Amino acid sequence: MSRVYNFSAGPSMLPESVLKKASAEMLDYEGSGQSVMEMSHRSKVYDAIIKGAESTLRQVMGIPDNYKVLFLQGGASSQFAAVPMNLMTKSHKADYVLSGQFSTKAYKEGSRYGDCKAVASSKEDNFSHIPSLDQNEFRPDADYFHICLNNTIYGTVWNELPDTGEVPLVADISSCILSRPINVSKFGLLYAGAQKNVAPAGLTIVIVREDLLGEPQEGTPTMFNYKVMAENESMYNTPPCWPIYICKLVLEWIRDEIGGLEKMEERNVRKAQVLYDFLDSSKLFKGCAAPDSRSIMNATFVTGDPDLDAKFVKESTAAGFVNLKGHRSVGGMRASIYNAMPPEGVASLVDFMRKFEAENA
Numbered sequence: 001m002s003r004v005y006n007f008s009a010g011p012s013m014l015p016e017s018v019l020k021k022a023s024a025e026m027l028d029y030e031g032s033g034q035s036v037m038e039m040s041h042r043s044k045v046y047d048a049i050i051k052g053a054e055s056t057l058r059q060v061m062g063i064p065d066n067y068k069v070l071f072l073q074g075g076a077s078s079q080f081a082a083v084p085m086n087l088m089t090k091s092h093k094a095d096y097v098l099s100g101q102f103s104t105k106a107y108k109e110g111s112r113y114g115d116c117k118a119v120a121s122s123k124e125d126n127f128s129h130i131p132s133l134d135q136n137e138f139r140p141d142a143d144y145f146h147i148c149l150n151n152t153i154y155g156t157v158w159n160e161l162p163d164t165g166e167v168p169l170v171a172d173i174s175s176c177i178l179s180r181p182i183n184v185s186k187f188g189l190l191y192a193g194a195q196k197n198v199a200p201a202g203l204t205i206v207i208v209r210e211d212l213l214g215e216p217q218e219g220t221p222t223m224f225n226y227k228v229m230a231e232n233e234s235m236y237n238t239p240p241c242w243p244i245y246i247c248k249l250v251l252e253w254i255r256d257e258i259g260g261l262e263k264m265e266e267r268n269v270r271k272a273q274v275l276y277d278f279l280d281s282s283k284l285f286k287g288c289a290a291p292d293s294r295s296i297m298n299a300t301f302v303t304g305d306p307d308l309d310a311k312f313v314k315e316s317t318a319a320g321f322v323n324l325k326g327h328r329s330v331g332g333m334r335a336s337i338y339n340a341m342p343p344e345g346v347a348s349l350v351d352f353m354r355k356f357e358a359e360n361a
């Protein structure tokens with residue numbers, strides 16, 4: 001069977017060269033006589049893998065030395081709790097912007113650990129754009145200010161970061177990590193589930209400024225304690241060994257085959273442009289996100305007729321374009337076009353949409 005173009009919001013496609021390399025190394029990783037899945041995380045051979053993953057992440061993202069990189073488990077959803085447990089320790093206040101379902105979940109979870117304030121929301125417009133901000137709503141004594149940089153379900157992205165002054169900016173970057181360069185020094189903390197742009201599910205990356213690593217709130221489980229995880233170089237317990245190994249291969253793919261994050265961004269912008277240009281000229285399909293908030297990772301669109309949407313999803317699946325059904329809260333379709341989606345995948349999808357339009361408009 002030939003491979004399909006998988007437009008899933010995550011877990012999603014991985015670069016073919018990464019899959020081939022992992023497969024070639026499956027039975028005997030670098031002469032160790034075993035696969036990465038089978039080896040001790042305390043072995044010398046695995047130590048080189050986890051250290052290599054971290055150093056390549058630092059190199060590719062340009063992470064300053066005063067930031068710690070943590071390889072954790074529990075998904076981005078665990079960070080909805082871990083962030084307040086570790087950072088909401090002074091004023092016990094935190095500001096949140098509600099730009100979609102995940103940021104709302106983060107806000108609700110955070111509210112269990114302190115005084116969280118929703119300083120802006122675009123819920124009334126079904127999160128079709130990044131909310132406009134009123135700086136007077138921001139609390140200067142908040143322990144942090146939380147945003148979700150790319151809203152996977154709605155297909156929106158922050159193009160300009162909020163100015164939070166001295167208050168550390170915390171961002172969920174699950175669906176845009178490694179999609180383009182990011183100025184890490186503008187953030188106090190970044191976190192991401194790996195299963196979209198980095199690796200298979202099971203790995204969560206946290207990048208945190210060292211001075212924010214203090215004593216967490218009382219009762220914080222050891223596994224959620226950033227300081228403990230940092231002191232143990234993400235090896236307090238058994239780390240997600242296999243996803244960390246794939247993460248290393250994906251980073252090497254970005255660095256060596258793509259040519260770094262600037263090139264990755266150029267490729268992603270070109271891909272997204274092909275799809276958005278078609279949506280803007282289509283007589284049948286219409287993009288859901290406000291043009292100034294459009295994500296280059298997730299594009300949401302509808303025909304306006306739920307039956308026709310369902311027909312499109314059915315026919316596109318049969319043609320080898322899978323997982324295009326939109327999230328239930330938006331309906332319609334969503335094409336997640338993460339890093340590993342080849343440009344030909346998007347071009348072929350647009351050809352298919354054009355044909356569908358001709359037959360159904």
Ligand code: PLP
Pocket residue numbers: 009010074075076077078102148150151152153172173174175193194
């Ligand atoms: N945040 C964002 C932006 C997401 O897209 C997702 C999952 O799709 C999550 C958080 C939840 O991540 P996880 O399933 O790793 O907990």
